[in-house]
Amino acid sequence: VLTQSPGTLSLSPGERATLSCRASQSVGGRYLAWYQQKPGQAPRLLIYHTSNRATGIPDRFSGSGSGTDFTLTISRLEPEDFAMYYCQQYDKSKTFGQGTRVEI
Amino acid sequence: EVQLEESGGGLGQPGGSLRLSCLASGFTFRRYWMSWLRQTPGKGLEFVANINEVGREKYYVDSVRGRFTISRDNAKNSVYLQMNSLRVEDTAVYYCVRDVDHGHFDFWGQGILVTVSS
Numbered sequence: 001v002l003t004q005s006p007g008t009l010s011l012s013p014g015e016r017a018t019l020s021c022r023a024s025q026s027v028g029g030r031y032l033a034w035y036q037q038k039p040g041q042a043p044r045l046l047i048y049h050t051s052n053r054a055t056g057i058p059d060r061f062s063g064s065g066s067g068t069d070f071t072l073t074i075s076r077l078e079p080e081d082f083a084m085y086y087c088q089q090y091d092k093s094k095t096f097g098q099g100t101r102v103e104i
Numbered sequence: 105e106v107q108l109e110e111s112g113g114g115l116g117q118p119g120g121s122l123r124l125s126c127l128a129s130g131f132t133f134r135r136y137w138m139s140w141l142r143q144t145p146g147k148g149l150e151f152v153a154n155i156n157e158v159g160r161e162k163y164y165v166d167s168v169r170g171r172f173t174i175s176r177d178n179a180k181n182s183v184y185l186q187m188n189s190l191r192v193e194d195t196a197v198y199y200c201v202r203d204v205d206h207g208h209f210d211f212w213g214q215g216i217l218v219t220v221s222s
Contacts, residue, residue: 033208042199042212043149054210086149090207093163096149 002087002097009102017074019100021087026067031091034063034072037084037099046085047072077102106130106211108200113216116190120220124185126200126213134158134178137203140185142196143215150196153185154203163206168194190220 001024011017021032030050035043045054047063050070060075074081082104087097107129116122124140139154153164153174162174173186183200200213 031207035209042215043209044212045208045210048204048208048210088149088208093165094151094207096151098148 002089002095004085004087004097004100006100007098009100010104011077011102012104013077013079015077017072017077017081017102019072019074019085019102021065021070021072021097023068023070023089025092027070027089028091030066031089032063032065032070033088033090034061035086035088036081037086043086074102106202108202108211108213110198110200110213110216113198113218116187116194116218116220118190118192118220118222120190121186121188122190122218124187124198124200124216124218126183128181128183128200128202131202131211133181137206138174138176138183139201139203139209140174140183141199141201141209141212142194142218143199144196147196152198154206155183156206161206187218192220194218195220 003022005020032050034047037043046057046061051063062073064071084099086099109127112124140152143149155162155174159176171189176183197215199215201209202211204210
């Protein structure tokens with residue numbers, strides 16, 4: 001089970017966002033990804049293997065962590081970053097967290 | 105440009121069947137695993153099934169195993185999800201997704217709504 005916190009993060013453009021994803025058991029191989037989803041759109045891959053940015057993802061997005069604790073950091077929020085964010089582990093089957101909403 | 109286009113959704117009856125199709129373009133389809141995922145407001149995002157490059161390995165979430173079948177036709181750049189014995193709880197937006205080495209998901213279709221209701 002992946003538990004994301006907080007459920008909602010209220011911030012302003014230019015601020016730093018720190019999103020947490022905690023696994024109920026260790027995620028081997030750092031097999032953890034992060035996705036962004038905007039209303040009415042499909043999710044978009046941001047980060048894979050814990051810290052690798054997907055093609056075309058700005059460097060203000062970064063991922064870190066190991067074991068059971070993982071973090072997505074957005075260094076300076078842009079207006080287009082306000083969205084839902086999901087973590088996903090792919091070590092044992094594939095499961096998603098319930099999401100964190102980043103709102104203005 | 106990678107594109108994934110789902111079709112075949114809509115209204116299904118409990119106990120009935122629907123078949124989803126996904127047409128892929130913009131990449132060498134036969135070199136990739138492909139997955140179906142679904143999303144509901146209540147359960148969030150859920151992996152449903154995936155299939156390897158040549159269609160010999162298939163995996164399913166427990167809740168659909170024995171009812172849903174994933175398949176592919178590399179000559180047609182297409183992946184399918186045959187959904188039988190539909191349940192109300194199968195109601196969701198279904199996404200066709202490119203699966204990187206049976207791991208994470210790097211490209212998603214726009215999604216198609218499946219509603220199971222009498």
